[in-house]
Amino acid sequence: MIEEKFAAGDSLAHRLDPRVKIIVATLFSITVAVSDRFLALLPALAIGFIFVLVAAVPIKRLLQGLVPVNLLIIFLWFFLPFTFGGEPLFRVGPLVATREGVWHATEITIKSNAIMGVLIALVASTPVSTLGHAMHELRIPSKIVHLFFFTYRYIHVINREYLRLVNAMKIRGFRPGTNIHTYRTLAYLVGMLFVKSHERAERVYNAMLCRGFRGRFYSLNQFSLRTIDYVSLILMLAVILGLAVLEWTRIA
């Protein structure tokens, strides 16, 4: 499930205050997502790359993040160039690829990889529980923060329940095929997981009531910003601002 191996590292990206990381990652992602000039996107990709280097992301972890995203993008490359109207660029049999289509596919490729790079460097370098506390400190509504915590805590429990059910099916000779029996069994499996999760939620809530829960959550965590955090935050905000200037003004 969630392994968090990379979160245990000790690079600059690991040591930064998690709040700074969340702010930077969010602003960077939004800015890049709404940009569409190469002038802004190419530097963004370079920045993503620099972040990955600074955080010393192991190549395996990097691929784990980038491969799924780029698999999706490969599909875009199959369709976008041929379905977008505009100036013809080349032909594959009866299909015509347009300049605009290729341009859009390139743009999406650059954006996605730049954003993924920064997310891996900043977010994956933070333990999930720390992320949650940082979200709390950033005044993100506590319901969202606690949904986040509960998801993290119980996704493992639900996964274990899922594996138990799958094993119970296997030892009784279940082999998935293309037939009604398979579909029905899988539907039962999913249904059973929902029921079990619901019951689990009730028991957890009861346990919380027993410990005096009255609808309010308290946090034990305290973060403090150090000079390095301020410097990094200002520097990175300046870089993001630079990207925005490149995108929205016509200075170049």
Next chain:
Amino acid sequence: MDKNSLIINLSDISFAYPGGAPILDKINLELHQGERVGLIGPNGSGKTTLLHIIMGLLKPSSGNIEIFGKTVKQEKDFGTVRQRIGLLFQDADDQLFNPTVLEDVAFGPLNLGKSQDEAREIAQKALEFLGLTGFGDRVTYKLSGGEKKLVSFATVLAMEPEVLLLDEPTTGLDEATEKRVVDILKGLDLSYIFVSHNIDLLMETTHRVGYMINGKVSIDEGRVPHTHVHVHEYGRHTHKHALNWPYKKH
């Protein structure tokens, strides 16, 4: 016994799950200060249900619950009950929901209005008491089964309760961890109700044992745990005795 020392007094409690057969049928149960009561009985005999009724998690269909000398009925009445009585759940995964151990143990004290520092200190103490010093920063879902059980025990003790309700606290634990839990219990100066399937364990940890079956609980002073020697057929086979059916058949 003296009326003032009465902590839990259930009278004529009945309970049925919606659409199901009655699980508890006019049950009477008393727990006095300093008393340790064991509950044993077949699966589905309502042991867990009974504990949940005491905590106000389930509402009995009829009967009267009196705790610390006061009748409790509404959700708000149970606020104080939950502060003074701690329930250890069967499944530790239900009890531990915070990302780290320290936060989970501090959850109760924080709810009781303690400051962050106080809560942290109480949590550390509870962990230390259970021999879990240094566990504070561990991630709850990565703990082993035994560790989870001990940590959820710590979350209950951190509420500084006067009474414990223990729902099969040693089920699924290895012998060493079970012994650890039992030793801790014996060392505590608390009253408790201990639910278990293990009669030997109850004989070791409780003063008297109640037997639950068919919606009734029978505790009478005549039925105290004791060892005896007797003769009967099939005696050469390894076997156990309990206080009543189904274990008594021989």
